[in-house]
Amino acid sequence: MISIVTWNVNSVRPRLQHLLNFLREQKPDVVLLQETKVENDKFPTMEIEELGYNIALNGQKTYNGVAILSRFVLEDVQNNLPNFADEQARYIEAVVCLKNSALRVASVYVPNGQDLASDKFQYKMEFLDKLRAHANNLLELDEILVLGGDYNVAPEAGDVFDPQGLAGNICFHPREREKLRSILYLGLYDAWRAKHPHQHAYSWWDYRGNSFAQDKGLRIDHLLLSAKALDVMHDCEIIRTERERDTPSDHAPVTVWLE
């Protein structure tokens, strides 16, 4: 059994103790981090390596930044989508070398988009288009593939606390949901939803307005699995307890276990 986690940590440095405790307690095999908000030479590499992890980084100052932590050797590390000259560090991909097979993973940080009138929304649409094109190429390899990350899109009504009230809002707008579906229709599967067809649960809660206490959240952090990965999925859970801690990230980790 191997476990793969996606977690938007909202800056790795103030979250380091939470992250190290998570690694010690849960002992995940692979961790896909988003919003590390730090350049590579300032990433807490030593502390994480001491716990037995290999690290691949695509860091950036102040904003964005993604990383892969792995108990197994990482090969073929790819920073940024190969078909998209992006100045923002939002994508890193690698092959995880298992004993008798290989697994390809990516950590994805889809732009937030701000609001529909913003040019940041156009950038979000373009990023999702480029991610779709690259995912289509990856699927041709017919591998065990896990594209984990903060997609900043809640797929369906059951993934938001107020589907009517949020219908036109960023992260739940029909245009974003359509783009996410276009990626899923390539043959990728939302691991958590596959395991919990009828449940309502969230992975992100705004710091503002006491949102977590009222469970006013969105499920925007996803582990998208190729068919071969879904075939061997054992479980998938949102680790809500991480959001309950003092000074948490606004996102909870999501873990998938593969046999």
Added chain:
DNA sequence: ATGGTCGACAATCGA
């Protein structure tokens, strides 16, 4: 009622 709360960074900006 464009508020509210974080993080980075040093006055606002992004989320």
